[in-house]
Amino acid sequence: MNEKKSYRLPFFLLTLVLVVGFLVNISWGSIHIPFEETLNALLGRPTETDSWQYIIWNYRIPKGLTAILVGAGLALSGLLMQTLFRNPLAGPFVLGISSGASLGTALLIMGASFFSGVLTQGLIGDISITVAASIGSFLVLFVVMTMASKVRDTMALLIIGLMFGSISAAIVSVLSYFSSAERLQRFVFWSFGSVGDLSWPQLTLLLTMILLGSILSILSIKVLNTLLLGEQYAQSMGIDMKKSRFILIVATGLLAGSITAFAGPIAFVGLAVPHLTRQLFNTSDHRILVPAVLLCGAILMLFCDLLAQLPGSAKVLPINAVTSLFGAPVVIWLLVRKQKMVF
Amino acid sequence: MSTVSHNEITVTGLSIGYRHKKKEVVIASDLDFKVLKGQLTAIVGRNGIGKSTLLRTLARIQPALSGIIQIKGTPLTAYRNLAWAKITSLVLTEPIASKNLTVFELIALGRQPYTNWIGTLTASDTHKINEVIDRLTLNTIAHRKCFELSDGQLQRVLIARALAQDTQIILLDEPTSHLDLHHKVSILKLLKKIAQETQKTILFTSHEIELAIQLCDKMLLMGSDGFPFGTPRHLTDTGAFDKLFPHESVTFNSETQTFQVRD
Structure with a gap:
């Protein structure tokens, strides 16, 4: 925490990688647009064809920004949960946020057949999926938060979150079993996750939520550092654990909840990026880790999105698969190389 | 009195x-x-x-x-919570959650009740930490990570953290x-x-x-x-130690001030 160790260089390099990653990300896609033309479009200069201008501003830039927000937000919420639960296996979804979102979406897409007539096929648009996912995730979060005020043991909360996950997974299975192939496919597609297709207003809403979550996290940095010793030590140093736990859960809910609503349940990033970052920076100080996971998460997501693009083809791989395919080996490699898990 | x-x-x-x-x-x-x-x-x-x-x-x-x-x-x-944190510090038996902290960082966490919202150490905080490190002769291990320490060293470091909290009372569990x-x-x-x-x-x-x-x-x-509460001498004289454990296992010898195993 003092050490006089400077983290300026790694932060500078990561920011550079982020900027380059973003530029490469938006110049890359199913339609080939030369890099110079991408820059022209970005700088407001005319491009060869107007459609490039349109593609970049209305499709690629929102997608790149979504990738940054999703990666950064998931990574940060993963860090919050790992520190709060002092468990390296915790991620943004331990509180049942993604299962809540899955349940909401599953009920909308597949449950609709149970209530046919109430919800017609036409109603199941992207917006209603977002709404259903938000309602689902925040409902579960609300229940977990109510329980958080009742149970004293933070670890019990972890188990409660996992149990909610099991319950929703079971309901989703039942729904899938009775669902038509077409609707099931729709649900599966949602569960692959996607950072594309967000309109500017949606992006603004996502940005607002991520900013709120980040501000709460930054205000909790001191608490997070104290939690490295455990809750009883934290209490003995004047931290109000109940209040702090509540704030951390709200922050995670805002981050992971909004991301899941807009981009689907993207696994792995939230679990892996904090570990990746700790290995890179070799510190547990949250004053370093909070900005570092934001950067690393954003970078990882940009690159995964890039890989998902399959250049030269209109096909896009499910982002959920790419994050794990690309990210898991990196984490394994780091752990094996260092022979030591830093937590 | x-x-x-x-x-x-x-x-x-x-x-x-x-x-x-x-x-x-x-x-x-x-x-x-x-x-x-x-x-x-x-x-x-x-x-x-x-x-x-x-x-x-x-x-x-x-x-x-x-x-x-x-x-x-x-x-x-x-x-109030914060006032209390400046009066009493703790050393617990449960292992600390993260052993990736360096000795200095761990001791520095003891200054939490005094630092600002993000935990910046002022010159006087650093001075206090270094004073504690000197007092407990932890200088040679100050920049090592906690997972590298032996149990004895770690216990000294945890005591150092409590000292850095600068409280009048220190409570230690085993x-x-x-x-x-x-x-x-x-x-x-x-x-x-x-x-x-x-x-x-x-x-x-x-x-x-x-x-x-x-x-x-x-x-x-x-x-x-x-x-019973008192000086060890007083407790020995009043035979309080002898009543501490069931006599089928041990008895207290007040001459040698040791417990002896019963056959």
């Missing part, structure tokens, strides 16, 4: 235990003792008698069932467990030295009764029939 102002901790008619819904599980009741400033006090007794519960109650981690605990004449419950005899003695001697040199009030729970008799100013014996 001591005056009121010298009483750091005054416990009157204290009952400790747990509250489950409306049912109370009383672990120990009618505890009465007074701890003076600058004294090293050991809380001893058999497993499950409530040593740690008492320590946690004194540390405000769990509420007392009834009775009064006064710190410097003010009831325990009247302190600071000598997991240590060999040499390190047990050196930790207890360290606590004694701190109490004498800094006039801090130190309370700890322990199973090292024979060592505590030699090193502590006062002892609280938690037995099945009562909680």
